[in-house]
Amino acid sequence: MSNLMIAIMATLAYFLTYGGNWLFGQCMIERPIVVGMVTGLFLGDMKTGITIGAALEAIYMGAVNIGGATSAEPVSATVMSVTFAITAGLSFEQAVTLAVPVGLIFNSLGKIFILVSNFFAPAYLKICERGDGKALTRLILAAWFTMYAIRSVIIFCCIYMGVDAVQLFIAAIPERIMNGLNVSAGMLAAIGMAMLMKMLISKENIVFFFLGFVLYTYLNLPAIPIAIIAIVLAVVIGVIDKSILDTKALAVKGGAAGVSEEEEFFG
Amino acid sequence: MSKMFDNLSPEDRKMLNRIYWRSFMVFAGPAGTAYGQSPGFTNSIMPALERYYPEKEKRAEAMVRHMPRYNITQNVGTFAMGLAAAMEKQNAEHYGEYDPSGIPAIRTSLMGPMSGIGDAIYWGIVRCIAAGVGIGFAANGSILGPILFLLIYNIPGMLGRYYLTYLGFSMGENFIKEAYESGMITLLTKCAGIIGLMMVGYMAASNVTFSTILMIPVTNAEPVSLQAQFDSILLGLLPLSLTLLCYYLMKKNWNPNKLLVLLMVVGMLLGALGIC
Incomplete structure (x- = not known):
């Protein structure tokens, strides 16, 4: 050429x-x-x-x-x-x-x-x-x-x-x-x-960097299995956090309902 | 997903599909610092403007209205386009009843949060997985590397772009606000960070190479390799320390270009002096 x-x-x-x-x-x-x-x-x-x-x-x-x-x-x-x-x-x-x-x-x-x-x-x-x-x-x-x-x-x-x-x-x-x-x-x-x-990076998630690192250096895993492990971990943590969120939302609602009942009672 | 959009007429769908396809060239013609990517945004929502404003004067007014600076991560920006289409429809039906300058204002208020979500999901997770898998194959010269990279990034990208066009049109502005207030966005960003960081850890381990060839002389015995000592502490100790050092310097607001030049010079010196 x-x-x-x-x-x-x-x-x-x-x-x-x-x-x-x-x-x-x-x-x-x-x-x-x-x-x-x-x-x-x-x-x-x-x-x-x-x-x-x-x-x-x-x-x-x-x-x-x-x-x-x-x-x-x-x-x-x-x-x-x-x-x-x-x-x-x-x-x-x-x-x-x-x-x-x-x-x-x-x-x-x-x-x-x-x-x-x-x-x-x-x-x-x-x-x-x-x-x-x-x-x-x-x-x-x-x-x-x-x-x-x-x-x-x-x-x-x-x-x-x-x-x-x-x-x-x-x-x-x-x-x-x-x-x-x-x-x-x-x-x-x-x-x-x-x-x-x-x-x-945040304070909570920095540990996952090290996990990804050692999965390669010690277990020699390729990218796809590491991505799957990462997704599984993220979903598990997400589901747990979601249920905490739901409980919180329920508590707030319950609290608000309690107040209004009281108001009705006194009213 | 499809049930959510049952109330849309065939004309609505046709219009939204056209907005979806036009949105691919949203960043093709930037118009400087003042307007940013707004020409591309206006061009994307033209099917809506042409449909709701058959009169040229009203259409021109709407086009000028959308000129303020626009920039949202491409794959989620179609939400703002769908939303703008819905609001222009409202404005056309009740023309003159309220101030239409609120339409681009809402778009502007969406730019920060939507780009935040878009960057976290598409730059943070999807691209990290795509690059991790792609580089793994491509390092050996396999054509699967670039192909998998493109597929893993673009399939979620195009799906997000498509559904968000519809979602913006049918859900409206409160959707994003509610998603923020319920904590769902924070949760999503957190999960994105976990996946992204694990892939970065993997890529750092597989792509950063840094080892020493120094030998420690021992009296009356074979010299000991310094690298073997490092390996016995932790495999990849040197690349890991180097990556963390770079992260630390960058967090101290070092310019990445300064860092690039510094590493080049240090690497040259270490190699030339026979340390590495």
Whole structure:
């Protein structure tokens, strides 16, 4: 594959997954695990794409777009690391570590796009004042296409110019640094997990984190049985709490009824 | 579930189904900081506005009314859309009798609580299970990984999106308030946290790798591996400590990007110095 062909295929994967995600109800096709597969498929090595995607998914687990606030941009990070792994001969660990700076740089680019979206506001208002529903749909689609097409052009340029440079750079890395890359690639997933913990943890439920941890380290259970155990525990606890809630509600009702009876008696 | 919606006419159902399908592109065309995702919201409820306001002026008035900033987790946001459709119906039937500016106001008041529930359930549980299962398969390069990830996330997502459209239209605004006051939402969030955290524990154990190759010299005997000592205390002691340290720093409001760079540098140093 020529550099031009590589850049076109990678950009196509980027546009379809990133743009498609927001056109089709945030269906998660923008997550590294899917982006890796699609990029790999387009570049003729799906297996590499899937394994790198899985590693990046763990790192970027906590980086979700909630209310437009993101900490990293996983899509360009995944597309680039998978592309350079397949075409420029990056090892798995190198590709995973490369993703980090890419994700940071493109995240600041994303912030610019949030600003750019302000320019569409007057047009939206004008259409609403006309009461034109069809024009509204058309403008949304046009704005969507413009935003993701511009992003795609930037990705295209980076990959087109980057393939040769990355190849030269990789050949020049000494072995000690390579070992360092391997170590940091393994450690980075801790951040994704920490971000999720920050979102989910309370004093009551922190013990379940340790349960999930030892079920894997000591019993080597895969994800599905652990998910089933988690659901069983949650249902059991939920049922118990529900009956406590019901008893409380009953007590409140009973108390209120008692008062009104008394009032009637004295009245 | 279906019994709850028996009172809906075929026209109502047709309209709600159209709102459901249009809601998929709710976040496709953001309109900056002031309006947020409101163009997508208005576009989603257009079937209702067109049905209840055949007159262009009244429809334009309704469309402008819905321009204030909107943002609710996608899979539960359709509740607000169904609710807005029901309220616009009321307004159209009793046009001019009361102030319609309350319609977007109620939507705005729903944004916080509904996103709270939506994030807890869809980001907290469903995505953690989907990613846990998906990464497990994908780490070996199996295509089942991404496919299972998408199915496990999107099937509950689409079901929630569909039923909440109907629920918003037929139950109205008091539903969420009652659910909060009865404590059901708190209960749901608690159960979501349990499932989510167990999956995070599993993912931390299976994805974070951190071990040392240092050997402790012993006089007149073979050197002892430091990692073997750690393993005898607790398998995965180092990855667990690293994850908890990251959590602690993040709770102290460290920027995740700062942490990413720090871990990269520390990892490089540990590897280059021959410690790991």
